[in-house]
Amino acid sequence: MENLKALSYDLRKNVVDMIIEGKGGHIGGDMSVIDALTALYFKVMNISPENQDDEDRDKFVMSKGHCVEALYAVLAAKGFFPIEEVIEKFSKFGSQYIGHPNNKLPGIEMNSGSLGHGLPVSVGMALAGKMDHKDYRVYTVMGDGELAEGSVWEGAMAASHYKLDNLCATVDRNRLQISGNTEDVMAHDDLHERFRSFGWHVIDVKDGNDIDQLVAAYEEAKAVKGKPSVVIANTVKGCGSAVMEDKAAWHHKVPSAEEYEQIIKDFSERKEAL
Amino acid sequence: MNKIPNRQAICEVLMEQAKEDKDIVVMCSDSRGSASLAPFAKEFPEQFIEMGIAEQNLVSVGAGLAKCGKKVFAASPASFVSTRSYEQAKVDCAYSNTNVTLIGISGGVSYGALGMSHHSAQDIAAMSAIPNMRVYLPSDRFQTACLIRALLQDESPAYIRVGRNPVEDIYTEEDCPFTMDQATVVTEGEDVLIVACGEMVRPAVDAAKLLEEQGIHAAVMDMYCVKPLDQEGLLRAAGKVKAVVTVEEHAPFGGLGSMVSQAVGANCPKKVVNLALPDAPVITGTSKEVFDYYGLNAEGIAKTAKEALQ
Numbered sequence: 001m002e003n004l005k006a007l008s009y010d011l012r013k014n015v016v017d018m019i020i021e022g023k024g025g026h027i028g029g030d031m032s033v034i035d036a037l038t039a040l041y042f043k044v045m046n047i048s049p050e051n052q053d054d055e056d057r058d059k060f061v062m063s064k065g066h067c068v069e070a071l072y073a074v075l076a077a078k079g080f081f082p083i084e085e086v087i088e089k090f091s092k093f094g095s096q097y098i099g100h101p102n103n104k105l106p107g108i109e110m111n112s113g114s115l116g117h118g119l120p121v122s123v124g125m126a127l128a129g130k131m132d133h134k135d136y137r138v139y140t141v142m143g144d145g146e147l148a149e150g151s152v153w154e155g156a157m158a159a160s161h162y163k164l165d166n167l168c169a170t171v172d173r174n175r176l177q178i179s180g181n182t183e184d185v186m187a188h189d190d191l192h193e194r195f196r197s198f199g200w201h202v203i204d205v206k207d208g209n210d211i212d213q214l215v216a217a218y219e220e221a222k223a224v225k226g227k228p229s230v231v232i233a234n235t236v237k238g239c240g241s242a243v244m245e246d247k248a249a250w251h252h253k254v255p256s257a258e259e260y261e262q263i264i265k266d267f268s269e270r271k272e273a274l
Numbered sequence: 275m276n277k278i279p280n281r282q283a284i285c286e287v288l289m290e291q292a293k294e295d296k297d298i299v300v301m302c303s304d305s306r307g308s309a310s311l312a313p314f315a316k317e318f319p320e321q322f323i324e325m326g327i328a329e330q331n332l333v334s335v336g337a338g339l340a341k342c343g344k345k346v347f348a349a350s351p352a353s354f355v356s357t358r359s360y361e362q363a364k365v366d367c368a369y370s371n372t373n374v375t376l377i378g379i380s381g382g383v384s385y386g387a388l389g390m391s392h393h394s395a396q397d398i399a400a401m402s403a404i405p406n407m408r409v410y411l412p413s414d415r416f417q418t419a420c421l422i423r424a425l426l427q428d429e430s431p432a433y434i435r436v437g438r439n440p441v442e443d444i445y446t447e448e449d450c451p452f453t454m455d456q457a458t459v460v461t462e463g464e465d466v467l468i469v470a471c472g473e474m475v476r477p478a479v480d481a482a483k484l485l486e487e488q489g490i491h492a493a494v495m496d497m498y499c500v501k502p503l504d505q506e507g508l509l510r511a512a513g514k515v516k517a518v519v520t521v522e523e524h525a526p527f528g529g530l531g532s533m534v535s536q537a538v539g540a541n542c543p544k545k546v547v548n549l550a551l552p553d554a555p556v557i558t559g560t561s562k563e564v565f566d567y568y569g570l571n572a573e574g575i576a577k578t579a580k581e582a583l584q
Contacts, residue, residue: 055343103370109341111370114361120331121366124338127323131299132342151362154331161326 001043002274004211008038009271011073012240014083016263018069019254022091025099028250030070032174032209032235033141037074039214040139040170049079052106058136059125061110063118064143064172065100066252071108072097080107116149118142119169123155126167126228137222141170145177148186153198159228160199167228168221173208174237178251191232201229208233241266276415276443280436281310281349281379283415287422288347292318295426299339301325301348303332308438309349309379333359333376337366340373345426352378352435353385356397367431368406375425376433381411382473382523383551383561384438390555394435398471399528401433402501408432409501411472416445417498420452427454437473437523439561444475444496457504459511463491466579467511470521471497471530477565478521480572485579492579500530505537512538517545517582521575523565526550547582549575 011034019025041047045058062071069090076083089095096105100113110121122140129136146152159167171191179185188194192202201224203217214233221229238244241263243255255263292298292314301323306312315322323339325332329350336346348355355363355378367374378397385392401409410432412418418436425432444460445451451458460475461482470478475496482492493511497504512518518538520531531548538546549570557567565571569578 059342061338110337111365114365116330117334117362117365120334120362121338121341123331124335124340125342126338127335128339128342128344131320131344151330151334154328155334158325158328158331158335 009267014073015069017087018090025069026066028237029067031239032237033172034070035209039211043215044218059138061118061122061140062101063140065112075107115146116151120155126164138167144173156198164228170231174235176237176248195230203231205233208235209239276440279440280418283418285310287419299344303350329354329359333362334366336374337372346374349377352381352394364404368404373429378435380438381435383564386560387558395525398524410434412498413475414444416450424454442476455499457507458496460494463493465491467493467515467518469495474521477572481575484576519547519579521549
């Protein structure tokens with residue numbers, strides 16, 4: 001697992017490089033969600049370039065599609081496409097590496113970008129798995145600001161109604177959205193209670209940027225029967241460098257040359273300290 | 275007098291096909307009765323999914339099912355599925371390219387006196403504007419059945435609108451000429467071309483008979499495939515006549531009339547008159563009363579066609 005933690009810092013650097021090259025990106029959310037993506041793709045889900053056409057593969061939907069840079073970094077590390085190409089072409093004219101997930105690229109199941117779609121779509125995928133008596137599991141990652149979308153709760157309702165224990169959602173609970181603190185913009189606490197009242201099994205991850213804790217949570221979800229699970233990952237927006245951490249202004253921002261230098265230095269120091 | 279609405283024809287085809295094809299999935303949003311899909315739900319409970327009154331979820335869940343190999347038919351009142359879940363249709367069906375057929379039931383002003391919330395006079399414009407979304411308004415029950423069978427042969431998203439009431443037959447079981455994405459020429463004529471879709475095809479055919487009695491030869495084209503519009507067929511027919519009249523149960527902007535005017539204007543310019551609902555909440559009444567009031571009946575269409583020729 002220490003290797004994965006080290007990898008997450010390398011992936012963070014790839015994300016920052018992408019954003020510098022593309023002159024824009026949702027850097028704060030990328031940094032908060034990247035550990036959950038790393039845990040899912042490297043320890044939890046059976047998704048790889050080799051099995052991407054196998055109908056028994058697990059399914060993943062990036063509901064918080066604006067953090068596609070983190071997803072690109074992880075998919076590239078899994079071998080779906082070369083990272084050099086992503087960094088070079090991200091957001092550039094005519095590029096296939098656009099600012100939200102697009103299923104013309106290998107490894108991406110569904111297009112997203114508009115919030116509140118990923119959970120309902122995942123409900124459909126999980127229902128299909130139940131209808132076909134398949135063992136695959138369906139994963140989706142939502143932002144916490146995204147939970148203000150009513151469609152999330154339509155999906156949440158249907159997931160428990162149909163007892164979709166093959167569905168596991170993650171909430172990247174970094175407590176910041178573009179305008180500020182989520183509890184000031186539109187409060188979600190008690191989020192655990194909200195999901196419980198919708199019939200979900202709720203797993204709290206104290207440090208949502210700790211891959212060990214995340215993997216343990218996903219393993220717990222696999223054992224839950226008769227209801228869907230949600231992993232509430234308490235993360236830090238901008239996690240990895242004090243330059244960005246816990247600052248709403250870094251929701252969408254391109255680092256200056258000085259900031260870039262400091263951010264990369266922070267990543268390597270934290271990697272060394274593992 | 276036909277008593278079978280197009281929605282029932284949809285159910286019959288899906289039931290006949292679902293026996294063999296276990297990937298067919300029908301979804302409703304508390305709408306199985308009004309969609310005439312209750313028999314399907316009863317006979318194929320394993321292939322039927324109830325979503326409750328949640329149209330956004332209906333469409334997104336349908337897209338997820340389709341992504342995993344299901345052939346999804348999601349039925350909900352046209353007023354809701356074309357607007358409440360518009361973004362889901364755009365992103366999860368069209369953009370993600372999933373095999374979902376959205377069935378807008380009780381379309382147009384079918385719900386009559388229930389008011390504008392329940393009317394779908396904007397669905398053609400809205401759905402047609404989405405890349406990779408096809409839009410079909412079949413005219414009678416026989417054509418509806420042909421369309422559903424054709425849609426089962428491909429894997430792309432589509433939106434179908436059908437009305438609530440039975441429509442007088444235009445075709446017959448034995449004689450229903452149908453080629454996917456090609457308009458059907460119901461009657462030939464060289465004076466005026468009437469292009470209609472959905473419930474307006476029957477009055478267009480009746481209008482042609484009225485015109486014939488007055489010595490005017492009208493061609494009637496059943497443009498059930500509003501998108502992709504059968505431009506080749508349209509221009510072939512429009513090239514032979516002096517004027518074109520379009521008829522649709524839709525707002526005057528962005529629908530069949532707009533598309534036909536666009537195609538004719540660019541390729542064989544001549545007078546095109548659009549008959550449609552007004553750009554306003556429609557008058558209270560049954561759909562027949564509403565059609566009569568706005569001239570969307572045989573007499574009104576014939577009158578407009580005659581005027582277009584003057």
